[in-house]
Amino acid sequence: MNKIWLIIQREVLNRVQKKSFIIATILLPLIFPAIMAILVYVAIEQKKSATKNVIQYVDESGYFVPDTSKFIFKKFDGSIEDAKKDFQQNKSYGLLYVPTFELFAPKGLSLYTKVNPSPTEVGDLEGMLEGRIKELKMQKFNIDKKILDSLKTDISIQNVNLSESGAEKKSDSNVLFGVGMAGGIMMYMFIFIYGAQIMQGIIEEKTSKVVEVIVSSVKPFQLMMGKIIGLASVGLLQFLIWIILITTVSTLVLGLFGLEMPQQQMAEQMTQNTEFQQPGAVEFLNVMSQIPFGYIISVFLFFFLGGYLLYGALFAAVGSAVDSPAEAQQFMFPITIPLLISYFGLFTFTLQDPHGTVSVWLSIIPFTSPIAMMGRIGFGVPDWQLALSMVSLVAGFILTTWAAGRIYRVGILMHGTKINYRVLAKWFMLKG
Numbered sequence: 001m002n003k004i005w006l007i008i009q010r011e012v013l014n015r016v017q018k019k020s021f022i023i024a025t026i027l028l029p030l031i032f033p034a035i036m037a038i039l040v041y042v043a044i045e046q047k048k049s050a051t052k053n054v055i056q057y058v059d060e061s062g063y064f065v066p067d068t069s070k071f072i073f074k075k076f077d078g079s080i081e082d083a084k085k086d087f088q089q090n091k092s093y094g095l096l097y098v099p100t101f102e103l104f105a106p107k108g109l110s111l112y113t114k115v116n117p118s119p120t121e122v123g124d125l126e127g128m129l130e131g132r133i134k135e136l137k138m139q140k141f142n143i144d145k146k147i148l149d150s151l152k153t154d155i156s157i158q159n160v161n162l163s164e165s166g167a168e169k170k171s172d173s174n175v176l177f178g179v180g181m182a183g184g185i186m187m188y189m190f191i192f193i194y195g196a197q198i199m200q201g202i203i204e205e206k207t208s209k210v211v212e213v214i215v216s217s218v219k220p221f222q223l224m225m226g227k228i229i230g231l232a233s234v235g236l237l238q239f240l241i242w243i244i245l246i247t248t249v250s251t252l253v254l255g256l257f258g259l260e261m262p263q264q265q266m267a268e269q270m271t272q273n274t275e276f277q278q279p280g281a282v283e284f285l286n287v288m289s290q291i292p293f294g295y296i297i298s299v300f301l302f303f304f305l306g307g308y309l310l311y312g313a314l315f316a317a318v319g320s321a322v323d324s325p326a327e328a329q330q331f332m333f334p335i336t337i338p339l340l341i342s343y344f345g346l347f348t349f350t351l352q353d354p355h356g357t358v359s360v361w362l363s364i365i366p367f368t369s370p371i372a373m374m375g376r377i378g379f380g381v382p383d384w385q386l387a388l389s390m391v392s393l394v395a396g397f398i399l400t401t402w403a404a405g406r407i408y409r410v411g412i413l414m415h416g417t418k419i420n421y422r423v424l425a426k427w428f429m430l431k432g
Helices: 002-016 019-049 080-089 119-140 145-151 173-207 210-215 220-256 262-272 279-290 293-321 325-350 357-362 369-377 383-411 421-429
Strands: 053-059 071-075 094-098 110-113 159-162 168-171
Touching: 002 019, 002 220, 019 220, 053 080, 080 094, 119 145, 173 210, 173 220, 173 293, 173 325, 173 369, 210 220, 220 293, 220 383, 293 325, 293 369, 293 383, 293 421, 325 357, 325 369, 357 369, 369 383, 383 421
Parallel strands: 053 071, 053 094
Antiparallel strands: 094 110, 159 168
């Protein structure tokens, strides 16, 4: 155990003392606020200098009534062919053609532009025309628009979780969806990135012959465990530093523009205005206050460590078997398949139906549980399922570490051998 601890210390110190680690740890949290600052600045300047696009229109139907809230409309008196020629010579953004059409089957409406318009701009024009046709239909049937509008009623169902003890807790599926999606994506990125670092580090030491000196003092399995746990510690340290720096610097950047973090804005509005005009924001804040972020972060750290150690052992086995990253590519695909399944399953099953059969099994199987469980945890996971998932993940880590160790002990000292799956199986079955 002392030798494994020494390997852990060596890995942590070697990584932390590198300039690349310091630069990545400090620079990356600064990049996000810098991007945020640039985007906020550009958005503010664009809003100040924004001008409406000019659209010419030819109305043969007599129905069109321009809405100038989003565009500047200029009517062209003449045929559509003459309008096209004029449009090609002027600086108007577009040419809208409204031919004579059947009110209940409108066809032939066209927008001519010199460049491809955005979906938002096309949608605005379509919405404007649809609203106008709706008004004409109501006029034809002698329907009062005010009466029709009064028939519309917005319904908002409040979701309240009722526990066995009778306690009530408000929740919002959209908020929980966002929490699950963010947790699952972060889990996928961190496991893949830091797992690949293990493989890269082992390949570098193997090709530089450093590992032969180390193995003379410690067993290959101790070396593998030390490297995996050491890099896990570095990853957690870097992750915590990123959270602190990104939160702090983002707050400072928003402060420079006279803005605040969204939760701060909402809290101030509620304290300054007792008749708060945005009940939806109040509900959102109430829901956010009842989400157990401490519990979710704790679960995230457990599954990050478990998933990282599980996949780290497999990446270590691959790194020990090959002599270059290029050779490792053929063995990377089987390892990444479960990660890809859980990543796509996050959007296909877990977030859509977090309590469904597929989602439950994805969150219990060790190879997919880290990502799937983060997608489910915000929606509430029964204690027995969480416990079973944790136990399965620990068992999976032990199994993959044992299997990877059998390959690692042989592959770490092999050089110049043509590696394929048959050779890996032979090393795995080798006694001793």
